[in-house]
Amino acid sequence: MARRTKAEAAATREALLDAAEAAFLERGVARTSLEQIAREAGVTRGAVYWHFKNKADLFRAMLLRVRMPFEELVEEIGDPGLAERPLEAIRQACHRGFARLEQPRYRRVHAILIHHCETFAEIDPLAMQNEIAQEACGALIEYFTAAARMGHLRHDLSPEVAARLLQATLGGLFHDWLRNHEHFSLVERGTQLVDTQLRLLAQAPESP
Amino acid sequence: MARRTKAEAAATREALLDAAEAAFLERGVARTSLEQIAREAGVTRGAVYWHFKNKADLFRAMLLRVRMPFEELVEEIGDPGLAERPLEAIRQACHRGFARLEQPRYRRVHAILIHHCETFAEIDPLAMQNEIAQEACGALIEYFTAAARMGHLRHDLSPEVAARLLQATLGGLFHDWLRNHEHFSLVERGTQLVDTQLRLLAQAPESP
DNA sequence: CAACAAACATACATCAATGAATGTAAAAAG
DNA sequence: CTTTTTACATTCATTGATGTATGTTTGTTG
Structure with a gap:
């Protein structure tokens, strides 16, 4: 085989990233060639x-497909009334x-990123996690x-402590x-825990 | 140099484990030869x-020096009255x-174990973490x-949810x-968070 | 004191992975 | 239609790490 069209080239690039994902997850980054x-x-x-400079470059490209800043999550809700709550x-x-x-x-x-890669080349996953x-x-x-x-937060709690606790x-x-996503649903247990935690942190609204 | 006395041999064994600790922490397990x-x-x-079969064996020996089951921590307190609280x-x-x-x-x-090693040989750190x-x-x-x-737990909480939350x-x-122990003291912040969390989870004792 | 075996050091064979160099067929540009 | 790139495949040289085999010295045992 030889040269493909641009679309095909982009497809093989994605295929490489997909393959890297699967392989990294299964065997770990260090042990996959x-x-x-x-x-x-x-x-x-x-x-x-051709598509990547080396393993580190490939790794970075893989990460770029899934960035998800916290602020975006809030903005996506799109409810302006939420500023009051x-x-x-x-x-x-x-x-x-x-x-x-x-x-x-x-x-x-x-x-x-969290469980299957160590520091290698110029990649420092711990620094990324810290960010x-x-x-x-x-x-x-x-x-x-x-x-x-x-006045929505319990009066005996500082915002910092509450934030650290939730984080x-x-x-x-x-x-x-x-570590093992087949053991439980993140949405289910996450909802349960976050709702509980926020309920505990919240100041009960005063009844007249 | 050649053969040493038993005590000296044990010392080099410990020195090897110490060196492995330092090296693994600094460069990661995979990248340290x-x-x-x-x-x-x-x-x-x-x-x-001579002292270890291979890297995995050395790794296991390193882990054996720091096992710390939860039950032991409770027993170490040695206060029998604690069963009531x-x-x-x-x-x-x-x-x-x-x-x-x-x-x-x-x-x-x-x-x-948590941040600087991937699965290798027959070592599965995730399985260990799960245990x-x-x-x-x-x-x-x-x-x-x-x-x-x-009656010490808030009545609107199940023990399972409380346990999962604290865990x-x-x-x-x-x-x-x-990830970065120099940023804060575990004892300090840990005490703060655990005390807060347990306070939130606890049922206020009824006042007569 | 002789012989053995422990506790290493040294040397060697092997292998897997990398990165660079080169080859090549087809797409795209002119 | 010719030329130039593109998008790979193939080959090669180098490196680094491992495991094993063997050598060497010295405690230790009988």
Whole structure:
């Protein structure tokens, strides 16, 4: 075989990324060779080195297909009245995030990032995880601060502690689920835990 | 150099394990060769293959130095009156666990297991993490069930949900801290979060 | 004190993976 | 229709790590 049309080339690129996803998840990043990936995609290593500089470059490209900042999740809800109910905004954003993560591609890539790759080349997965965590925690603190200002947060809790508590809970849940997603549904248990946690953190509205 | 006395041999074995710890933590398990470990321990690969079958065997030996089942933490408190206050037992066990994990060796090994090693040879770190998580969750459910029976748990919460919530929080906290332990003290923040969480989960004792 | 075996060091064979170099057929540009 | 790229396949050289085999020295045992 030889040269393909542009569309076909883009298709093999995607096939390579798909194959990398599957292989990385199954055998781990370190133990999968570029040749295994190429074979699983139906091409040779030549194609890999044509589309990507090396394994790290391929890895980065794989990650780019699933980025999901916290703020976007809130914006996607599109309910402007939600600004007055920050805790509800958090709740719905979490639900959105759960649903996203249950899509196979999102799940696989995050599982790879968190559980199936070590530092290699110039790739530092822990730094990436830190970035994500920092971003999420920052957003949570903002929302909880707003909630506190409106009196929706229990008065004996600081927004920071509430944010850290929820973030830890979310992080632990993610890790557990990504380790073995067949054991339970993220949407189900996630909803259960987040709703419970937010209920515990919320100040009961005063009854007249 | 050649044969050493038994004590000296045991010392080099420990030196190898120490070197492996440091190297695994710094470069990751996959990217550290047995020669690097040997050199850092002041010996050659011959010593490694004398004391251990291969890298997996060395890895297992490293893990064996830091096992810490949840039940032991409770038993170590040694307060028999604690059977009547399960939530307090959980709290103190967590505090004990935090203090343990802040010891450098415990921290390093767990950081390696969770963040710096992929599946390799016959080693499956995710299965190990699952074992630990299952054990901890099972113990937590028992204690929360006891707490519910005594009316110490909020009546609108099931012991299972409470256990999962706390376990997720603990897990998330561990992961965060192991990623960058210099950012905060586990004992400090852990105490803060666990105390808060248990306070939220607890049923306020009825006042006459 | 002799012989053995422990505790390594050294040397070697092997293999898998990488990256670069080169080949090539077809698509696209002119 | 010719030329130039593109999109790969194929080959090759190099490297790094592993496992094993063998050598060597010194505690230790009888």
